[in-house]
Amino acid sequence: MPELSADLYGTVSHKLDALAPSGIREFNKEVSKIPGIIKLTLGEPDMATPEHVKQAAIKSIEKDDSHYAPQMGKPELLDAISAYIQKTRNVYYDPQSEIIATVGATEALDATLFSLLNTGDKVVVPTPVFSLYFPLIEMTGATVVQVDTSADNFVLTPERLEKVLAKEGKGVKAVILNYPSNPTGREYPKEVLEGLASVIKEHHLYAIADEIYSELVYGVKHYSIATIIPERTIFISGLSKSHAMTGYRLGYIAAPAKIMTNISKMHAFLVTTVTNNVQAAAAEALTNGLNDPVEFRKIYQHRRDLLVAGLKDLGFEMLTPEGAFYLFAKIPTQFGKDDVTFAKQLATQAKVGVTPGSAFGKGGAGYVRLSYASSDENLTESLKRIGKFLNHLS
Numbered sequence: 001m002p003e004l005s006a007d008l009y010g011t012v013s014h015k016l017d018a019l020a021p022s023g024i025r026e027f028n029k030e031v032s033k034i035p036g037i038i039k040l041t042l043g044e045p046d047m048a049t050p051e052h053v054k055q056a057a058i059k060s061i062e063k064d065d066s067h068y069a070p071q072m073g074k075p076e077l078l079d080a081i082s083a084y085i086q087k088t089r090n091v092y093y094d095p096q097s098e099i100i101a102t103v104g105a106t107e108a109l110d111a112t113l114f115s116l117l118n119t120g121d122k123v124v125v126p127t128p129v130f131s132l133y134f135p136l137i138e139m140t141g142a143t144v145v146q147v148d149t150s151a152d153n154f155v156l157t158p159e160r161l162e163k164v165l166a167k168e169g170k171g172v173k174a175v176i177l178n179y180p181s182n183p184t185g186r187e188y189p190k191e192v193l194e195g196l197a198s199v200i201k202e203h204h205l206y207a208i209a210d211e212i213y214s215e216l217v218y219g220v221k222h223y224s225i226a227t228i229i230p231e232r233t234i235f236i237s238g239l240s241k242s243h244a245m246t247g248y249r250l251g252y253i254a255a256p257a258k259i260m261t262n263i264s265k266m267h268a269f270l271v272t273t274v275t276n277n278v279q280a281a282a283a284e285a286l287t288n289g290l291n292d293p294v295e296f297r298k299i300y301q302h303r304r305d306l307l308v309a310g311l312k313d314l315g316f317e318m319l320t321p322e323g324a325f326y327l328f329a330k331i332p333t334q335f336g337k338d339d340v341t342f343a344k345q346l347a348t349q350a351k352v353g354v355t356p357g358s359a360f361g362k363g364g365a366g367y368v369r370l371s372y373a374s375s376d377e378n379l380t381e382s383l384k385r386i387g388k389f390l391n392h393l394s
Contacts (some may be wrong), residue, residue, distance in 0.1 A: 019135045023359030027343065031353040036130040038378050038385070039353040043182060043325065047244040047299070049281075052293045057248075060277035072264055073101030073252075073341050077279045080103075080286035081252050085235070087290075088214075089224045097257040100267050100280070101274045105212045105238040105251035109136055112208060112234050112253060112271060115262040117142040122168055123200075123208075124175040125362030126156035128328070130182045130210070134361065145172065150363035152318060154184040154328070158195030174206035177225060180213040182330040183360050183369035185321020190223040197228040203305035206259075207233045212251075215242035215293040217323040218301045231256060241324075242293045243285045250274065250282045285362045300325050303372040303379055310383035311370075314390055325373040328357065330366060332390065337366035348387035352382045 010017075028041040056095050072078065078095035086092050093099050102108040109132065117123065119141030125133050127146045137144045148163055149156050156177070165172055168353040177196070179188045188196075200207050206223050214222045214237065226233040238251030253263060285292065307319055307327055335342040339356040346368075357367030372379060 003279060008273060013063055015139055015141075019138060023131060024355055027355055027359065028353065031344075032348040034347055034351060034353075037347060037351045037353050038374075038382050039339025040372070040374055040378075041353045041355050043241070043371055043373060044246060045155075045241060045244040045296070045373045047296055049248070050285070050289055052241060053245070053281045053292075054189050057281040059081050059288060065276045065280065067276075069276050069279060071268045072096075072099065073267070073274060074276070074279045074283065077101055077283040077286075081254070082281045082284045084252055085226075085292070087327055088236070089227045091224075091226055091254075093254040094257065097250050098254055098260055098266055099281060100253045100260065102238075102251040102267060102270050103274055104240060104249040105210065105236055106132065107215045107249075107267070108208070108236045108238070108251040108253045109133070109178065109208075111263050111267040112236065113137055113140055113142075115266040116140075116206065116234075116259075117173065117336035120171060120173045124161065124164060124168075124172060125361070126175075126177070128154070128183055128342055128357060128364035128367070129176075129178050129360055133176055133178075142173070143171075144247065146362045148363035154181065154186045154363070155192060157187060157192065158194065158199050161196060161199050165199070172203070172205060174208050175200055176208045178210040178212075178373045180217055180222070180321070182213065182324055182366075183326045183355070183357065183364070184319065185326050186319065187220050187222065187322040188225075190221075193223055193225050194228055194315060197225055200225075200232065205232070206335045208236065209233055210236045212237050213241050213324040214298055214374060216300060218297065218304065218321070218324060220322045221273070222323070226254070229335040239282055239285055242296070243294065244290060245281070245285070246280045248281060255313055256278060300372065303374070303376065304364065306376065306385070307370065307372050307379050310379075311386075312385050325371060327370045328367050331357075331368055332393065334393065335366075339344070339368055343368055344388060346386065349392070350385040352385050352389075 007053045078099045082095040117140040121142040124145045126149045234255040240246040316329045331342045343356045354368040358365035
């Protein structure tokens, strides 16, 4: 096994070296070593990818579809994405110039942020939120402006955004909105989005809308800010959550053509193009599988209700999630806001893995995130174990 030459130690990207790895992944890695643990840590659907979607990928391989695809994506996939967005958001994006197929929503975020931001720019990010946004923004040389939304039921209000922009002054270029939210499961009502859109428009900002969980909502209607201000929205989504295709790594971006010129250039630098059989599967999902998430929603809503009722019986406080498959619960009072210690003790003593809320930025301390993308059996057993753990504490 080769040892790196001593004279090369520290000869790396100093920006990257200064960034901590994902707190979500690191904590999951740590607790995964515990024998017999039930992990409610990651947003990993336990459903099977729909059979007709899998068959589309298989047929692509069998047809020897093994050459480079167009950099922005195969025409049949881009057409399907355009039709889906028009149907669900009432916005038409030209498949030839305003849509890009990406390697998951993660690469979509990479390509967007690196094509948009310069050193000294600022991006407003309502927190607690998916923490990948923070290092990606910082790698561009821009600054993350975290806005703690915990006092507003984990929703960024137009009034709060106005105050933040007044405080930050010049330099704010964009606002990232992730909804339904990871980790809180909160949705944004139409009237709040309309208010935010007015503020964003008044201050000449981009709205980056990460709506990866939009097909998984319960008892509410999902509205998109892209419907309200399409001229300044960069819309990001994918099929990982809606069709249980996390391993396929298929996401996409839709935005006005003039900004997509730069984003497509960055996308080409990052990955060249998306794997062919993955694109075939995605085209099938968006053409003939628009109803596939319906059954998933029923299952997740049942699991949500099971977990919410069980945790409330145990004394936890939380808002009932309106979407995604996460529950953000306040930890027992004796731990104060030390969610890391609580999560570690829960993992080692009760053998239930949850994610500390502080991993999701400001406003997350004192909470833990539980993923209910797990079986009824695992959730029921987890509740029993958590109950025994709490009884032992009292």
